[in-house]
Amino acid sequence: MAPGSRGERSSFRSRRGPGVPSPQPDVTMLSRLLKEHQAKQNERKELQEKRRREAITAATCLTEALVDHLNVGVAQAYMNQRKLDHEVKTLQVQAAQFAKQTGQWIGMVENFNQALKVGHTPYLTTPILGPHWLPPVRLPQV
Known part of the structure; x- marks a missing residue:
């Protein structure tokens, strides 16, 4: 190293005083700060992405x-x-069957009634009623 260059540098610092930063920023320190900042940002992004995925899940x-x-x-x-x-x-089928059967029953009862009306004569009813049957008595007319 050249003795003059080192002396100039130390004399420059000594003129500004101890603890006073040099007018030119230290590039390595800025680079380190930038890397730390980017690392923290990446950590925050990863954490945010993780939380977003958890929220979606x-x-x-x-x-x-x-x-x-609901299903x-x-x-x-x-x-x-x-x-x-x-x-x-099933109820509709049963109701239709019931209606058909009821219609058949009604038809049979009507046929039975017709058969009774046709066969209703006094000479047929007399033997049915038997000896206990008395002819109706006529009331005298007033």
Whole structure:
């Protein structure tokens, strides 16, 4: 090293006083500060990204849980509706069969009544009523 250059430098510092920074910033110190700042920023970004992913995961889980809970009710309502539809169809078939059977019964009763009306004559009813039957008595006219 050249003795003159070192002396100039130390004399320059000594003229400004101890602890006073030199007018030119130290490049290595700025570089180190920049690297520290960038490292902290990267850590914050990673932490923020991690929290964002966790929030998305939690929101997805919550959404799935809510949808599953609602789907249980919807599925139950759907099954109930299917059962009701089946019961309605069964009831319609049974009602149609009942109406048909009722119509047949009504027809049979009407035919029976017609047969009784046709066969209703005094000579047929006398042996049915037997000896206890008395002819109606005429009341005297006033």
